[in-house]
Amino acid sequence: MDKHATFSNTWLATALIIPQLLLVFVFFYWPTAEAVYWAFTLEQPFGGSNQWVGMQNFQTVFNDSKYWNSVIVSIIFALATTALSLIISLGLALLVDRRLPGHQLFSFAYFIPYAMAAPAAGLAFRFIFAPSAGFMAAINEWYPNLWNPATNGSHALLLIILCQSWQSIGYNFVFFLAALQSIPRTLTEAGAMDGASVLRRMADIQIPLVAPTLFFLIIINLTDSFVNSFGIVDITTHGGPARATDLMVYKIYFDGFKAQDYSLAAAESIVLMLLVIALTFFQFRFVERRVHYN
Amino acid sequence: MSNISIRKVRKTYDKNEVVHGVDLEVAAGEFVVLLGPSGCGKSTLLRMVAGLEAITSGEIAIGNKIVNKLEPRERGCAMVFQNYALYPHMSVAENIGYALKIARVPKVERNEKIRSVAETLNIADFLDRKPAQLSGGQRQRVAMGRAMIREPKIFLYDEPLSNLDAKLRVAMRLEIRKLHQRLGTTTLFVTHDQVEAMTLADRIVVMNKGIIEQVGTPLEIYSRPASAYVAGFIGSPSLNMIKGVLNPETATITLNDGQALQYDLKRWPNLHAGEIIAGFRAEAVSLCNSSKSLTLNPQFIEELGVSRQLHCELAGEQIIVTSQSDHDVKAGIPLHVTIEPGQIQLFNAQTGVRLETEVYDVDASVTQIRKAS
Incomplete structure (x- = not known):
């Protein structure tokens, strides 16, 4: 007997697959192909005659110091949000996993931020961290100029890092909690009998055993902070001040839709895509091997 | 070696009492088996001695020191779990030596001890393997090695043989008994298998629905069961x-x-x-x-x-x-x-x-x- 469920009716199978394939094709492969085409041509601001220019768009991109600034900002942003979000969510999951009274309430509360749209979260952060009107305003009152993302680039970068991490914590938390709960309870009990304190058990037993989940979340979080951070930047900082928060994905939008240079934006998005592919490939090739799978 | 005193111990989960005031004295060096069907409270009692379950009321003393409020690691017990509970990401040597690593025993001394324990249990050839690469009987030995290496005051076994096949179970039973003869460590052993209880115990404690039905040597319990319940449980x-x-x-x-x-x-x-x-x-x-x-x-x-x-x-x-x-x-x-x-x-x-x-x-x-x- 064949263990796989198979369709002997090829026509039916094709008919069932086609809607999904069509969606993927229309919304993913076609735009990607268009972007590749645009990246090698020069497009009029108002559309129309495309002119083949070869690598010229890419040369422009790579010769632009503003672009390299954007790459560096993006990398800092991706590493910082991923690290911050993973550390906090793992900590929270470890605490909730101890099943102290009220733990269900906390797991619910920690997941909520993920259900919030990026612009909404961005708006909330903009108010909370507004130097003149929000929560930080009170602190600025005591220590003038301690916090001003409108003029200080590091402050602005920190603001979007905090916002992005805050949003992804809920998602990471759920994955970590599920992974922790799949560890047999007797393992931590055996650790307790062996004399390990709560913290030691977390470090020696629980965290190594959630390594596969950790690996998965690192990839998802890094990718997400490269490609899915537009909303937050657009609401809070608009890439400023002085391009301190000019993430690659925001720069694509700005160059394409504000500066009306579609071809340049297309080239930039191809670069971003290749970067994310390379990053993911690198992780699967070199990091995954070191992860213990049961 | 320590004695264990269990005095009027009760355990309640959400108003549902599962252990109804148990009194039991275990002398130093004694091998006592808690016997009963599943759900009779024997494992809960063992886990309360280990410190893995809170004691609702009553007292447990180990070596005449009340341990109700002590963490498991402060009680001097070592435990062998039913599913072995080996750390899957650590090698056999790391599993056995983990307690010593926690206790900051220097590496050289630690390795010496791991080797000597492994030799006693015939697992010295597997020290570099991961638990997933071992058979059921070998895992069982590793779990015992992990308990032995600390030289605990008390051994606690929670149905350690029930995951093994019949032949291996008889062999391991003998080894547990031999180990006890050699080390003389006070032992509490939980099982639902009356043959295990009869063959291993100095004294058997027959439990039923959270109370003790009878305490006695295997022969006493066999020849003079205190109740029809005990009589129906003992003997084959x-x-x-x-x-x-x-x-x-x-x-x-x-x-x-x-x-x-x-x-x-x-x-x-x-x-x-x-x-x-x-x-x-x-x-x-x-x-x-x-x-x-x-x-x-x-x-x-x-x-x-x-x-x-x-x-x-x-x-x-x-x-x-x-x-x-x-x-x-x-x-x-x-x-x-x-x-x-x-x-x-x-x-x-x-x-x-x-x-x-x-x-x-x-x-x-x-x-x-x-x-x-």
């Missing part, structure tokens, strides 16, 4: 028990189908007439053809080589009779047997409590036994 096959009506005048017990069993009037001279449970061992039944015999209906026969176990029907109840293999017995053909009156044990039909000999009546005997225990 367990004690045969039949309800009947006691007639003191004739020293007989009349069964449902009109047949009568003789009991020893000298042992119970003053019983009142009434309902009673009679118990007898499978090997106390002898096949014969005398006129005073009982008639049994053999339903099927289990051949064991040395002997046979005849599953019979008597007065509507199932009993088991052991016979020699050379007797000519066939299923479906009625069988004549006698039971020596001295082999009959009596239990109160309502409470199931054993009737000790030389007591005056059924009710008085119950109160007397209750007082004594």
Whole structure:
């Protein structure tokens, strides 16, 4: 007997697959192909005659110091949000996993931020961290100029890092909690009998055993902070001040839709895509091997 | 080596009491087995001694020091779990040595100890392997090694053999007993298997629904079970028990189908007439053809080589009779047997409590036994 469920009716199978394939094709492969085409041509601001220019768009991109600034900002942003979000969510999951009274309430509360749209979260952060009107305003009152993302680039970068991490914590938390709960309870009990304190058990037993989940979340979080951070930047900082928060994905939008240079934006998005592919490939090739799978 | 005192210990989960005030003294160096069906509270009791469950009320003392509030690591116990609970990401050596690593024993000394423990348990060849690469018996040994290496004051075993196949279980049982003879560490061992309990224990504690039914040496429990419950749990096959009506005048017990069993009037001279449970061992039944015999209906026969176990029907109840293999017995053909009156044990039909000999009546005997225990 064949263990796989198979369709002997090829026509039916094709008919069932086609809607999904069509969606993927229309919304993913076609735009990607268009972007590749645009990246090698020069497009009029108002559309129309495309002119083949070869690598010229890419040369422009790579010769632009503003672009390299954007790459560096993006990398800092991706590493910082991923690290911050993973550390906090793992900590929270470890605490909730101890099943102290009220733990269900906390797991619910920690997941909520993920259900919030990026612009909404961005708006909330903009108010909370507004130097003149929000929560930080009170602190600025005591220590003038301690916090001003409108003029200080590091402050602005920190603001979007905090916002992005805050949003992804809920998602990471759920994955970590599920992974922790799949560890047999007797393992931590055996650790307790062996004399390990709560913290030691977390470090020696629980965290190594959630390594596969950790690996998965690192990839998802890094990718997400490269490609899915537009909303937050657009609401809070608009890439400023002085391009301190000019993430690659925001720069694509700005160059394409504000500066009306579609071809340049297309080239930039191809670069971003290749970067994310390379990053993911690198992780699967070199990091995954070191992860213990049961 | 330490003694363990369990005093009036209760455990409640969400208002649902599962251990109802247990008292137990375990002497230093003793091997005590907690025996009972699943859900009788034996594992919960063990886990309270280990410190993995909070004690709702009562006291547990280890080496005369009350440990109610102490963390597991401060109690000096080592535990072997049913599913072994080996750390899957650590090698065998790391698993065994983890407790020493926590205790900051220097690496050289640690490795020496790991090696010596591994040699004792015949797992020295597997030290670099991961638990997933080991067989069930090897994992069991690693789990024991992990408990041994700390030289604990007390060993706790939570059904350690129930995941092994029958042959391995017998072998490991022997090793656990040998280990205890060599180290002499006080041991609490939880199991639902009466053979394990009988073969391993210095004393057996039979538990039922959160209370202790009987504490005694294996032989005491086998020959003088304190209640019908214990009698039905111990022995292979367990004690045969039949309800009947006691007639003191004739020293007989009349069964449902009109047949009568003789009991020893000298042992119970003053019983009142009434309902009673009679118990007898499978090997106390002898096949014969005398006129005073009982008639049994053999339903099927289990051949064991040395002997046979005849599953019979008597007065509507199932009993088991052991016979020699050379007797000519066939299923479906009625069988004549006698039971020596001295082999009959009596239990109160309502409470199931054993009737000790030389007591005056059924009710008085119950109160007397209750007082004594």
